[in-house]
Every structure is written in C-alpha cells, then in structure tokens.
Amino acid sequence: MPSSDDDSQDGDTAARSGGAAPISPDPAKTSPGFSWRFGEWISDMFRPNPRVGTISTAGRKWRLAVDWVLARLRTTPGLLRVLSVALIALLAVMAVVDFRVGSARKNASDAVGLQSEPLLVRAQSIYSALAHADATATNTFLAGGLESIDQRQGYLADLRSASHELSVATREIGDSDAAARAATLMSRDLPLYTGSVEAARANNRQNLPVGAAYLRQASTLMQQELLPGADRLYEVEARRLEHEYLSAGSGSDVEAVVVVMLAALALLVATQLFLVRRTKRIFNVPLVAASVLVVLLSASLVASFLVEQHRLEAARHPASDLVGALSRARVLALRAESDDSLALVARGSGDQYRADFDATVQKLGGRSGMSGSLGAATTLTGSSDTSDVVAEARKGYRDYLDVHGRIIQLQDSGDSGQFDEAVARATGTSDGDELPTLTRFDKSLLKGISQSEAQFRSDANGARNVLRVLAIAIPILAIACGALVLYGLQIRINEYR
Amino acid sequence: MMRPRSTIVAVAAITMAASVAAACSTAHDRAAPDHLGGRSAAPAAATTTTTPTADCGDATASLRPQAPLPSPNQMPGGTYMRTIQERGSLVVGVDQNTLQLAARDPVDGQIKGFEIDLARQIAKAIFGDENRVELKAVSSAQRLPFVQDQTVDLAIDAVTVNCERLQCGNCNDRTPPFDEPVAFSTIYYDASQRVLVPTDSTATQLQDLAGKKVCATKGTTSIEFIRQYPSRPPLVPYPVKVRSDCLVALQERKVDAISGDDTILAGFRRQDPYTKIIGPPLEPEPYGMAINQDHPEFVRFVNGVLETVRADGTWSAVYSKWLGPFFDSVAPPPEPHYRD
Numbered sequence: 075m076p077s078s079d080d081d082s083q084d085g086d087t088a089a090r091s092g093g094a095a096p097i098s099p100d101p102a103k104t105s106p107g108f109s110w111r112f113g114e115w116i117s118d119m120f121r122p123n124p125r126v127g128t129i130s131t132a133g134r135k136w137r138l139a140v141d142w143v144l145a146r147l148r149t150t151p152g153l154l155r156v157l158s159v160a161l162i163a164l165l166a167v168m169a170v171v172d173f174r175v176g177s178a179r180k181n182a183s184d185a186v187g188l189q190s191e192p193l194l195v196r197a198q199s200i201y202s203a204l205a206h207a208d209a210t211a212t213n214t215f216l217a218g219g220l221e222s223i224d225q226r227q228g229y230l231a232d233l234r235s236a237s238h239e240l241s242v243a244t245r246e247i248g249d250s251d252a253a254a255r256a257a258t259l260m261s262r263d264l265p266l267y268t269g270s271v272e273a274a275r276a277n278n279r280q281n282l283p284v285g286a287a288y289l290r291q292a293s294t295l296m297q298q299e300l301l302p303g304a305d306r307l308y309e310v311e312a313r314r315l316e317h318e319y320l321s322a323g324s325g326s327d328v329e330a331v332v333v334v335m336l337a338a339l340a341l342l343v344a345t346q347l348f349l350v351r352r353t354k355r356i357f358n359v360p361l362v363a364a365s366v367l368v369v370l371l372s373a374s375l376v377a378s379f380l381v382e383q384h385r386l387e388a389a390r391h392p393a394s395d396l397v398g399a400l401s402r403a404r405v406l407a408l409r410a411e412s413d414d415s416l417a418l419v420a421r422g423s424g425d426q427y428r429a430d431f432d433a434t435v436q437k438l439g440g441r442s443g444m445s446g447s448l449g450a451a452t453t454l455t456g457s458s459d460t461s462d463v464v465a466e467a468r469k470g471y472r473d474y475l476d477v478h479g480r481i482i483q484l485q486d487s488g489d490s491g492q493f494d495e496a497v498a499r500a501t502g503t504s505d506g507d508e509l510p511t512l513t514r515f516d517k518s519l520l521k522g523i524s525q526s527e528a529q530f531r532s533d534a535n536g537a538r539n540v541l542r543v544l545a546i547a548i549p550i551l552a553i554a555c556g557a558l559v560l561y562g563l564q565i566r567i568n569e570y571r
Numbered sequence: 572m573m574r575p576r577s578t579i580v581a582v583a584a585i586t587m588a589a590s591v592a593a594a595c596s597t598a599h600d601r602a603a604p605d606h607l608g609g610r611s612a613a614p615a616a617a618t619t620t621t622t623p624t625a626d627c628g629d630a631t632a633s634l635r636p637q638a639p640l641p642s643p644n645q646m647p648g649g650t651y652m653r654t655i656q657e658r659g660s661l662v663v664g665v666d667q668n669t670l671q672l673a674a675r676d677p678v679d680g681q682i683k684g685f686e687i688d689l690a691r692q693i694a695k696a697i698f699g700d701e702n703r704v705e706l707k708a709v710s711s712a713q714r715l716p717f718v719q720d721q722t723v724d725l726a727i728d729a730v731t732v733n734c735e736r737l738q739c740g741n742c743n744d745r746t747p748p749f750d751e752p753v754a755f756s757t758i759y760y761d762a763s764q765r766v767l768v769p770t771d772s773t774a775t776q777l778q779d780l781a782g783k784k785v786c787a788t789k790g791t792t793s794i795e796f797i798r799q800y801p802s803r804p805p806l807v808p809y810p811v812k813v814r815s816d817c818l819v820a821l822q823e824r825k826v827d828a829i830s831g832d833d834t835i836l837a838g839f840r841r842q843d844p845y846t847k848i849i850g851p852p853l854e855p856e857p858y859g860m861a862i863n864q865d866h867p868e869f870v871r872f873v874n875g876v877l878e879t880v881r882a883d884g885t886w887s888a889v890y891s892k893w894l895g896p897f898f899d900s901v902a903p904p905p906e907p908h909y910r911d
Contacts, residue, residue: 215677216680217680220678273819277842278677279677281676281677281678282670282677282841282842283667283668283669283670283674283675283677283815283838283842284668284815284818284819284822284839284842284843285677286667286668286675286677286815287668287813287815287816287818287819288819290813290816291816291819420708421667421675421682421706421707421708423664423707423708423709423710423713423717491702493705494680497680
C-alpha cells in the first residue's frame with residue numbers, strides 16, 4: 075500500500091524526531107481539526123510513564139515503532155491506512171484458516187473415499203479370494219484326482235487376485251503397524267499354502283494318499299494363519315475408516331470458520347461506521363461488497379461442510395455398511411461350503427465340520443435368510459435398488475440350504491452308494507447340485523456388493539467434489555475481498571490529498 | 572564302548588515298563604509314578620519285573636466262535652448281528668490314509684486296502700453282500716471312543732491289541748463310556764513297530780536318532796514307545812493327528828524319522844522312494860478288530876468269519892494283494908488264540 079510521510083496533515087513531528095526522550099504530546103495540540111477519541115485513548119494507553127528512567131535498546135525500537143503508528147493514528151488518512159493493513163491481514167488470516175480447514179476436510183474425505191474404503195474393499199476381496207480358493211481346493215480333492223477345468227481356473231484366478239490385492243494392499247497400508255504385520259505374515263504364508271496344495275495335487279494324481287495330508291496341511295494353514303490374517307487386515311482397515319469418517323465429519327472446524335468470519339466482519343463494520351462518522355457518507359460500496367463476500371464465503375464453507383457430511387453419511391450408511399454385510403455373507407458362505415466339503419472328505423468323522431457349518435449358517439442368515447449378515451443386508455437396503463438383489467441372494471441361500479440338507483441326508487443314510495451320491499451332489503456341475511447353487515448365491519452377493527460399492531463411490535465422490543470447489547473458491551473470494559477493501563479505503567484516503 | 576550295551580538293557584527295561592504302563596489295571600495306577608520318573612532308571616525295570624501281566628494274561632486271546640456261522644441274512648434274533656442286519660449295513664471305522672491297509676483312492680474316491688477287504692468279508696457273512704458296508708473314516712484318537720459309544724460296529728484300523736485297551740480302552744480318559752474296556756477279535760495281522768528315515772540319513776537304528784525328532788501318530792502305542800525310549804538325549808516325539816501327516820513332516824524335513832507299524836511304513840515307502848526302514852523290529856503290534864464289550868456274540872461271530880477267511884485262502888489272497896509285495900510274498904495267517 076502506498077505510504078509516504080508527505081501526505082500527513084498533522085503538524086506534530088515529535089514522533090519523527092524520535093530519540094530516547096519520551097514524548098509527552100499535549101492531547102489538545104494533536105491533529106488540528108481532528109480529534110478522534112479512540113485514537114487518543116489508544117495513544118494514551120501507549121504513552122510511557124515518564125518516571126521510568128531507563129529503557130533497553132529493544133524497548134526503544136519497540137517504542138519507536140509504536141510512536142510511529144500512534145502518529146499515523148492521529149491523522150484520518152493514516153488511520154485509514156492502518157485500518158486497511160489490519161483488514162487485509164485479517165482477511166488473509168481468514169483465507170488461510172478457511173483454506174486449511176477445507177483442505178483438512180478434503181484430505182479426510184479423500185482418505186475415506188480414495189484410501190481407506192478401497193483398502194477395506196481390498197481386505198475383503200483378499201479374504202474372499204483366499205476362502206474361495208480353499209473351498210475349491212477341498213472340493214476338487216473330494217471330486218477325485220482330475221479336477222474340472224472351471225475349478226482349476228477358478229482356483230488359479232482366486233490365487234492371482236489374492237496375491238495381487240495383497241501386494242497392492244501392502245503398498246497402500248501406510249503407517250498402520252498391525253495391518254503391515256498381518257500383510258507381511260500373509261505374504262509369507264501364501265506361497266507355503268500354494269506349495270502344499272500343489273504337492274497335494276501332484277500326489278493325488280499319482281494315486282498317493284499322502285496328497286490328502288498335504289491338502290490338510292494347506293487347509294490348516296489357510297484356516298489358522300491366512301484367513302485370520304486377512305481378517306486382522308480387515309479389522310484394522312475398518313477401524314481406520316471409522317476414525318476417518320469421524321474426522322471428516324467433525325463439527326469443531328466449523329467453529330474456527332465462524333470465529334474468523336465474525337472477526338473480519340466486525341472490523342469491516344467498525345471501519346464503515348468510522349467512515350460514516352468521519353466522511354458523512356452512508357455507504358462505502360466496495361466495503362459493503364467485501365462484507366457481503368466474507369459472509370458469503372463463510373456461509374458457503376459451512377454449507378458445503380454440511381453437504382459433505384451428509385454425503386459421507388450416506389456413503390457410510392447404508393452403502394459402506396451394505397458392502398460390509400454382503401461381503402461378510404460371502405465369506406461365511408464360502409466357509410460353509412468348505413465345511414461341507416471337509417465333512418465329506420472326513421467321511422463320517424467330520425462332526426466338527428458339521429457343527430461349524432451350522433454355526434456359520436446361523437451367522438450367515440439363519441433358516442430363512444432373514445437373520446445374520448443377510449438379515450442385516452436386508453434391513454440396510456430398505457427399498458433401494460439393491461433390495462431386489464438381496465432378495466435374490468436370500469433365495470439363493472435357501473436353495474443352497476436345501477441342497478445341503480439333501481447331501482446330509484444321503485451322507486447319513488448309512489449306505490456306501492448313497493455316500494457316493496452325496497459326493498456327486500456336492501461336486502457335480504448340473505443344475506440341482508451344490509456347487510452351481512452356491513455359485514448362483516455367490517453371484518447375487520457379488521452383484522449386491524458391486525452395486526453398493528458404486529453407490530458408495532458416487533456418494534463419496536460427491537462429498538469430495540463439494541470440497542474441491544472450495545479449494546478454488548476460497549483464495550479467489552479472499553483476494554476479491556482484499557481488493558475491495560483496499561479500493562474502498564483508498565477512495566477515502568485520496569480525498570485527503 | 573559300553574554305551575550301546577547299556578542302552579539295549581535300558582530298552583528292554585522300558586519295553587517292559589511300557590507294557591505295564593499299557594496294562595491299566597489298578598496295578599498300573601500304582602506303578603504310574605515310577606514309569607513317569609523312571610524313563611531310564613533301573614527301579615522302573617525292577618517294578619516291572621515284579622508286576623506280572625497276569626491280570627491280563629494273553630491279551631491277544633479272544634472269544635471262541637460258535638460254529639457253525641449263521642447263514643447270511645438269517646442272524647439269530649436278539650443278537651447284535653441281527654441289529655446290523657436290520658439296519659442294512661455294517662458300520663466300520665477305518666483309516667483312509669494308509670496305503671495298503673486302508674486308503675482312499677483319489678481317482679474313484681473309494682477307500683481300499685487289506686483292512687477294507689477284511690471288513691467286506693464280515694459284511695458278506697452278515698448280508699451275503701460284501702458291499703453292505705459303511706466305512707467311516709476315523710483318526711487314531713477317535714477309533715476306540717467310536718467303538719465305546721457305538722458310533723461304529725467295529726474298528727479295523729491297525730489297532731494294536733494290548734492289556735490297556737482290553738481293560739479300559741484309553742486309560743487316560745475316565746468319562747463314561749470312554750472308560751469301558753474294549754473287546755477285540757482274534758489277531759488278523761502281526762505287525763511290528765519299525766523306524767523309517769530318508770535315504771540320506773546315517774542312522775541305522777533308533778538309538779542313533781537320540782535327540783532327534785521322531786514322528787508318530789497321537790493315540791497309538793508307537794508314540795508312547797517314542798516318549799519312553801531311553802536314549803540320551805531323549806528322542807523328541809512329534810505327534811500328529813493323522814498317520815500320513817508324518818510322511819508330510821518327513822518330506823518337508825521337519826522330522827528326522829517316523830516310527831510306526833511296518834505295515835504303515837510300507838505304505839509310506841511306496842509313496843516315497845527316498846525312504847528306508849532301519850533297525851530291528853521294536854515292538855510286536857498284533858492287530859485285532861475292536862468291538863464294543865457289550866456284544867460278546869458279535870466278537871464270536873467276527874472270530875468265526877476270521878476262521879473261515881483263514882481256512883479258505885481268502886486271507887492269503889488279500890494278503891498277497893496288499894501286503895505281500897512289501898513283506899514275505901506268502902505268509903501264513905496269524906494263529907488265533909482263545910481264552911475259553
């Protein structure tokens with residue numbers, strides 16, 4: 075801002091003469107034709123006590139600066155200049171606060187939408203790919219030495235996707251120790267698992283029963299290390315997502331925005347009131363415009379926070395919750411299928427697998443599919459588009475239970491031929507067999523998951539877009555405000571030339 | 572060197588100690604602390620020699636069959652065979668991982684082997700149809716409890732007949748019905764405990780493996796033998812749930828050796844040419860079919876079927892089909908012992 079001494083109208087030069095000598099200006103003499111009590115009051119406040127003898131050098135410099143400002147304050151244009159500096163500074167503070175608050179929100183909401191939720195989905199898909207691979211390996215063993223093309227390719231695809239997702243997850247895990255440890259252990263165990271499965275396969279093909287022992291070893295590794303690892307990964311990511319939802323939607327930063335807005339507004343209004351008194355002009359249009367802009371900026375900031383919060387809430391509930399419930403259902407279905415195969419492999423001594431099947435099915439959907447994870451999914455969908463898909467999944471689930479019941483009947487009939495029939499039903503590929511039924515069920519779950527994920531993405535993107543607009547709007551509006559203030563005050567200052 | 576000699580003496584002592592430990596009468600309970608503390612100590616042997624196994628006698632002696640056998644499908648009323656006949660199938664607990672004895676054929680999913688063929692002979696005697704048999708795969712730890720709670724009619728699963736099992740099934744388990752004695756048929760095969768190592772192993776007998784890990788199946792006489800073997804440092808037992816898990820452990824070099832019945836080891840050798848059997852037979856393992864003690868008439872019936880099978884050459888045929896290639900190609904069936 076322009077600042078020179080020659081446009082000062084007051085005759086008092088005591089301040090400029092400076093020196094260590096404390097000035098003691100006569101209030102009556104200051105600013106002829108101009109007495110602003112506020113200015114006097116302030117200069118009184120800063121007037122040093124003459125009785126204080128010695129002042130340090132730093133104190134002197136400080137004194138000089140204060141004196142200089144006080145000298146400015148005694149003239150109207152000087153006061154206006156100081157005011158415009160203060161206003162610009164306050165507007166800059168407001169812009170910085172608003173920008174930081176906005177970008178903190180945007181980061182948190184990015185973390186939800188771009189990082190944590192995808193990582194959570196990743197953890198879920200690692201889990202289901204592994205569980206599906208294991209169910210396939212066990213079922214293949216049950217079917218005999220020669221697996222079907224579909225099963226083999228399905229198994230390989232599961233492994234590819236599990237190790238791909240695992241390596242991506244390891245890269246993206248960030249600073250979470252627990253998640254990193256889980257991922258490291260899984261990366262260590264996955265090759266061991268596949269090694270055992272392939273040893274089982276090679277031995278099976280040569281008719282050697284030690285193949286079954288390798289399969290058991292693989293399955294034990296899967297159930298006791300890999301799946302719990304995937305589960306831990308999921309838990310860590312779920313907790314982190316929960317935390318980020320909370321920080322992305324917290325209300326405390328709104329207060330900071332409101333406080334700086336009120337401060338800027340107060341100074342703007344005070345300046346205008348001063349101008350009204352001093353210049354007898356009722357409105358200074360640029361300053362009024364600047365005030366309106368400040369209010370507009372803050373209001374739009376708060377409003378977009380609210381919109382973002384609302385959209386995030388929608389992304390979380392039901393979309394994100396629904397993804398969770400359906401993914402859990404999928405994992406449980408695969409576990410039930412593994413149990414079913416293992417019970418048949420155990421051939422009569424698999425009571426523990428049957429008990430686990432029953433417990434798993436309870437968590438999955440109970441008898442009708444209206445409790446457990448499927449029940450939760452049903453409640454979450456309400457009447458949205460996904461509800462049809464979930465209804466389809468419930469039907470698939472009931473069909474699966476029917477086939478399972480028939481297999482159990484055959485298994486318990488106590489006839490070798492019936493047992494073979496049970497195995498045929500469990501491993502067969504025609505319509506009423508267990509695998510195709512499970513696949514149908516699984517497909518509708520997958521469809522539900524991808525629909526809810528799409529919904530999540532659109533909600534989360536909506537939240538992020540709102541904030542993205544702010545990132546541009548805040549600096550532009552703040553600069554506009556500053557320009558208006560300078561312009562508005564400069565008009566008045568020029569009148570004193 | 573005097574070490575081998577002293578070890579052999581100790582082996583003898585412990586073998587006896589083990590057989591007493593196996594005899595789970597009240598005498599066993601009294602003697603138990605001695606066995607636990609006396610892994611290689613002479614006092615244990617002293618106790619052993621003063622405690623005759625007389626309360627058990629010849630563990631392999633079973634009940635004499637009542638000739639002639641009833642015709643198939645005409646089981647006398649009130650007998651357990653009648654119950655089985657009316658049910659329509661004989662439920663047999665077997666293993667499905669022991670090549671030659673009983674193993675699941677990965678190609679057709681059927682369990683096959685020496686023991687399965689014998690089980691079919693019993694089904695054939697009851698139904699006239701050797702396919703009327705339901706095979707339940709059992710683990711070594713499950714087989715006797717399944718007989719005791721009648722989940723299976725009989726267990727044909729390389730079960731060594733000994734006094735402990737005759738008197739209380741598994742003497743460590745005191746919950747009914749698992750504390751009940753188990754009855755056995757006459758011996759259908761005389762196996763013996765041996766040691767299997769990889770071909771690159773320098774060990775030539777069990778004592779060379781002192782301090783090394785030796786795999787055996789839980790709930791078998793073999794794992795007990797490994798636990799009590801008096802080498803210094805002692806053998807490190809590596810118990811597994813299912814027999815064939817031992818072969819996996821050996822192939823992945825997690826253990827240095829497997830100890831088990833020669834029949835089972837023969838199956839392992841067939842699956843892995845890089846293994847060899849070392850040392851002398853360690854302990855006789857006479858196999859009997861385990862039957863619930865409440866059905867003596869069924870024990871007699873099974874013994875009758877075994878008599879027929881031995882006499883008409885079926886045993887020899889089944890033997891040469893499954894076990895002959897690994898042992899003596901022709902062997903006489905074990906002589907039945909009866910206690911009445």
